Amino acid sequence: QSVLTQPPSVSGAPGQRVTISCTGSSSNIGAGYGVHWYQQLPGTAPKVLIYGNNNRPSGVPDRFSGSKSGTSASLAIIGLQAEDEADYYCQSYDSSLSGYVFGSGTKVTAL
């Protein structure tokens, strides 16, 4: 059971906005540790999409955005594209576990 909880799947029509939630607790997201988001295409290694809650590395399209509030965070894909079909994971640090924690993962499907 993952420390950070994500919905197993989300879907939307191309061009729509979809959001993925990441719910943590007072020992990780709520403690002020940054939330980071990764995209994993089938058969490939994860790639960072958002770091430090809401920062995009160079090369990541601006249709991806992150936010954080309290003990939760969200990743939004504004204008879903077929190429965005992938698994998405959030990640933070947990002071109680003294280690990094990943979300359970969310599969995004473009209908």
Place this chain on the structure above:
Amino acid sequence: EVQLVDSGGGLVQPGGSLRLSCAASGFTFINYALSWVRQAPGKGLEWVSSISGNGGNTFYADSVKGRFTISRDNSKNTLHLQMNGLRAEDTAVYYCAKLMTWLGSHDSWGQGTLVAVSS
């Protein structure tokens, strides 16, 4: 360009040992902490272990503590994971990953190496 190349995976019997390696290039190796992250077949990502840039600080997930040892050779730009007492539940693709900052995000990943524990 940052490059991380994972190697050393394979098939091993329960209770056996394996040593994974990650060869790094494209950045000042000693300046960055590194992690191992694994992914069991069809499952999500699980953090395994991390080590600071100078190797002085290490920490482990409870699931591997006492069995796995992370180390690095800063003269050879190489990260290692010594895995002893392997169990079936350790079967996974193991990725090395570079930490952007301590307690931060993993901004570069290796291609992964498969470890299969089975009799």
